[in-house]
Amino acid sequence: GENVEQHPSTLSVQEGDSAVIKCTYSDSASNYFPWYKQELGKRPQLIIDIRSNVGEKKDQRIAVTLNKTAKHFSLHITETQPEDSAVYFCAASKGGNKLVFGAGTILRVKS
Amino acid sequence: GAVVSQHPSRVICKSGTSVKIECRSLDFQATTMFWYRQFPKQSLMLMATSNEGSKATYEQGVEKDKFLINHASLTLSTLTVTSAHPEDSSFYICSAVPGSTSNEQFFGPGTRLTVL
Numbered sequence: 572g573e574n575v576e577q578h579p580s581t582l583s584v585q586e587g588d589s590a591v592i593k594c595t596y597s598d599s600a601s602n603y604f605p606w607y608k609q610e611l612g613k614r615p616q617l618i619i620d621i622r623s624n625v626g627e628k629k630d631q632r633i634a635v636t637l638n639k640t641a642k643h644f645s646l647h648i649t650e651t652q653p654e655d656s657a658v659y660f661c662a663a664s665k666g667g668n669k670l671v672f673g674a675g676t677i678l679r680v681k682s
Numbered sequence: 683g684a685v686v687s688q689h690p691s692r693v694i695c696k697s698g699t700s701v702k703i704e705c706r707s708l709d710f711q712a713t714t715m716f717w718y719r720q721f722p723k724q725s726l727m728l729m730a731t732s733n734e735g736s737k738a739t740y741e742q743g744v745e746k747d748k749f750l751i752n753h754a755s756l757t758l759s760t761l762t763v764t765s766a767h768p769e770d771s772s773f774y775i776c777s778a779v780p781g782s783t784s785n786e787q788f789f790g791p792g793t794r795l796t797v798l
Contacts, residue, residue, distance in 0.1 A: 603785040605785075605786070605787075612773075612792070612794070613791070613792070614775060614789040614790060614791045614792055615726065615775075615789050616789075617786060617787075620785070620786065622785075660725060660726065664785060667731075668714055668716075668779045668785060668787060669716070669728065669731060670716075670728065670787060671728070672725045672726045672727075673725065674724075674725050675724075675725050
């Protein structure tokens with residue numbers, strides 16, 4: 572089955588700097604890659620997603636890139652703010668909506 | 683739009699009792715709902731896929747007789763943890779998909795289960 576690896580497990584950045592989180596997946600049939608932000612005790616919130624027919628997608632300070640050949644995708648957050656501090660999860664799906672999640676990255680933005 | 687609710691938000695029960703958690707899609711119909719379990723500082727692990735009108739599909743290692751899932755309507759799925767034990771204490775989260783062509787899952791707020 573699908574396996575999603577996520578790195579780093581923790582990431583500390585200074586306010587205003589950029590943060591990059593990387594994920595790799597194993598199943599080449601996966602075609603949908605969402606990123607979620609989860610605050611402590613809360614539900615995961617979709618922040619951006621990308622489908623396999625697109626290489627890059629951007630929404631204000633957040634962008635995602637996908638390399639299908641290498642089977643990896645990355646989340647980029649620019650101009651980080653303290654409110655960006657949370658746990659971020661990548662996930663992969665190959666239809667049927669079933670998501671396989673990465674282990675998560677704790678992002679700390681220091682002001 | 684696309685709001686999913688869960689009830690209860692928190693529950694504390696004694697070991698050996700059963701607990702039912704409800705997941706509702708409030709403003710859309712969901713033919714498919716998913717149940718996840720999340721232990722502290724860990725990722726979401728899919729437990730089962732709940733399909734309206736049919737039996738749930740359980741992930742490997744998840745006991746279907748212990749975690750009973752009923753998808754009674756297009757807006758309601760329930761998870762019953764039977765004979766709960768302290769190791770079942772976790773954060774249980776459901777998600778729902780609005781329609782067969784959408785990839786996006788909408789998550790409920792989660793239920794914190796503590797088994798004493």
